[in-house]
Amino acid sequence: MELRMNSFIILICLLTHLVACEPQCSKFDYEEKTLAKMIRTEILVEQVMSDIKQLKQQTNDAVTSMERMKTELRESIQSMHAENALKFEEYNNTIMKWKDRLEIKPDVVFLAKDPTTQSPSHGSTIIFGTTMYDVSQSYDNSSGTFTAPVAGVYAFTAQMCLHHGKSKYIYYAIVANGKKVSNSLTYNKDTRFCNTAQSFVALDKGQTVHVSALSTSAVPLRQNHSREWCTFSGILIR
Numbered sequence: 713m714e715l716r717m718n719s720f721i722i723l724i725c726l727l728t729h730l731v732a733c734e735p736q737c738s739k740f741d742y743e744e745k746t747l748a749k750m751i752r753t754e755i756l757v758e759q760v761m762s763d764i765k766q767l768k769q770q771t772n773d774a775v776t777s778m779e780r781m782k783t784e785l786r787e788s789i790q791s792m793h794a795e796n797a798l799k800f801e802e803y804n805n806t807i808m809k810w811k812d813r814l815e816i817k818p819d820v821v822f823l824a825k826d827p828t829t830q831s832p833s834h835g836s837t838i839i840f841g842t843t844m845y846d847v848s849q850s851y852d853n854s855s856g857t858f859t860a861p862v863a864g865v866y867a868f869t870a871q872m873c874l875h876h877g878k879s880k881y882i883y884y885a886i887v888a889n890g891k892k893v894s895n896s897l898t899y900n901k902d903t904r905f906c907n908t909a910q911s912f913v914a915l916d917k918g919q920t921v922h923v924s925a926l927s928t929s930a931v932p933l934r935q936n937h938s939r940e941w942c943t944f945s946g947i948l949i950r
């Protein structure tokens with residue numbers, strides 16, 4: 713009975729001791745907990761590392777895609793620039809083509825008469841000494857030359873009236889920019905008459921027009937006559 717009692721007390725003591733002692737008091741338990749914590753930490757670190765890696769990959773992908781977008785944007789801007797330059801050139805060419813037509817041009821019209829000589833020499837310019845009108849001041853009555861003040865299409869006429877007498881003739885031409893643009897031969901056996909040469913010419917600004925005596929008989933022209941006028945005239949059509 714006493715032995716049983718002792719055993720019971722020892723058991724109580726042991727239990728009390730076990731209960732009273734906290735689990736962490738055990739060295740084994742502490743190490744186990746630390747190990748568990750370390751494992752958890754390691755898992756966590758691995759997780760974070762993997763997250764970082766993933767984040768890095770995503771960042772790289774984003775950078776790559778942004779760079780691709782940048783390249784595409786640059787290419788599309790470049791092609792837009794090229795397209796615009798082409799369009800601009802097209803428009804500019806069209807404007808340039810029409811500029812001349814849209815330009816408000818001055819009135820250009822003149823009439824001169826009275827050759828300064830009755831006997832112009834072969835190949836000479838017939839100088840019409842009296843300026844009847846010349847709104848743009850483009851005809852020079854001392855040289856017989858008209859100078860185009862603007863580019864455009866012009867009309868010119870030259871009228872020659874023969875002098876009294878048999879077998880008078882004059883072969884003459886309107887000469888524009890150094891080229892014959894109208895030829896005429898006036899020949900008279902015994903009556904007096906006039907004839908007219910005319911021409912339509914496109915001129916650049918500054919190009920000249922005059923009447924040239926190509927071949928003549930002796931003293932062919934009427935000069936400063938009241939009824940028959942030798943004239944040179946021109947007008948800018950457009």
Ligand SMILES: *[C@@H]1O[C@H](CO)[C@@H](O)[C@H](O)[C@H]1NC(C)=O
Nearest residue numbers: 800801803804805807808809
């Ligand atoms: C437009 O065209 C004309 C003649 O084709 C050229 O001289 C001029 O430089 C052009 N202007 C521009 C701004 O490109």
Ligand SMILES: *[C@@H]1O[C@H](CO)[C@@H](O)[C@H](O)[C@H]1NC(C)=O
Nearest residue numbers: 841842843844851852853854
């Ligand atoms: C010759 O032309 C000038 C202008 O250039 C003018 O003043 C003059 O009156 C003209 N002469 C004649 C005779 O028409």
Ligand SMILES: *[C@@H]1O[C@H](CO)[C@@H](O)[C@H](O)[C@H]1NC(C)=O
Nearest residue numbers: 825826827828841842936937
């Ligand atoms: C033309 O004749 C008129 C009158 O006869 C004269 O006044 C004038 O000066 C003459 N003109 C020329 C260019 O010969």
